[in-house]
Amino acid sequence: MELKDRLKQARKHAKMSQVELAKRAGVDQTTISNLERGKHRGTSHVIPLASALGCSPRWLATGAGQMLEFGRDATDELVFQDAELVEGNEPLGYDEIELPCFREVEFSAGDGSTQVIENHGASMRFSLARLSRAGVQPENAACATVTGNSMEPTIAGGSPIAIDKGCTQIIDGKVYALDHGGMFRVKRLYKLPLNRVRIVSDNGNEYPEEVVSMGHEESPRIIGRVFWWEVFD
Known part of the structure; x- marks a missing residue:
């Protein structure tokens, strides 16, 4: 069943016309x-x-789950929890989604080479309300954990981040997740002429700026834009 089918099913269950739903949801009926x-x-x-x-x-x-969660019906008022990323085995809340996680792992050959993989059995939870506010489609969302101090003080080592895989075009100064030769990196990117890119760490004293050419086999691959990170005080 696709989104179009689920939406129609829920609207029929609620006994609403498209016009009434549009008015209640604050969207255009054409949408x-x-x-x-x-x-x-x-x-x-x-x-x-x-x-x-x-x-x-x-x-x-x-x-995923049921159209109406247990104990709820179409007359209940939805209360969205502003949930952060969490890990655990508790059941998902009705406003949560499980996102796959990117991580860097060592090749089985044991030569120190690494590769960036998605999921590998790990996932984190994220609020659908937060995704909606960020304009991120759930199917494009993923998570990761930052290692090292290259992005401090903005993003501390060990902080969870959320990535929009649907946004791989560079917006100057925004933070992106990269797969660079099997290394997972989180950096600010800036476009340069001749298909080159500045790779900038917020901790510039310890991590000098880099300039790379894109489109080559050894060039970094942009996984997506980092649209959220957890801040530790």
Whole structure:
């Protein structure tokens, strides 16, 4: 079942017309029509739509879980917890999604070479409401943990971060996650002429600026833009 099918099912269950749903969710009726016809697959409107319909935003966005969580019905008011990234075995909340994690692992050959992989059995939880506010599609979201102090004081070593894999175009000064020859790196990027890029660490005293050419086999691969990180005091 796709998003268009789930949206239509939830709307019928709530006994709402597209016009009424649009009014309650604060979106244009054309948007709802396009979503139900499969012309628009974006999920940036999931939170207000789920709130108006009284259904689970996680189910509406991904199909996971039940349309109506146990003990809730379409007349209940949704209360979204502003949850941060957490790890654990507790059941997901109705407004949470499990995101895969990027990590750097050593090759089995044991020669010290590493590779950046996604998931490998690890995941973290993230609030769908937070994704919606950031304009990030749930299917493009992933997590990682920063190592080292190259981005201090902005991002401390050991901090969890959230990555938008749908944003790989460089916006000058934004923070990106990179796969650079099997190393997982988190840096600020700046565009230069001739397809070159400045790689900048916030801790510039210990980590000098680099300039690399993109598009080569040994060039860094942009995994996505880092749109959230946890700040330690």
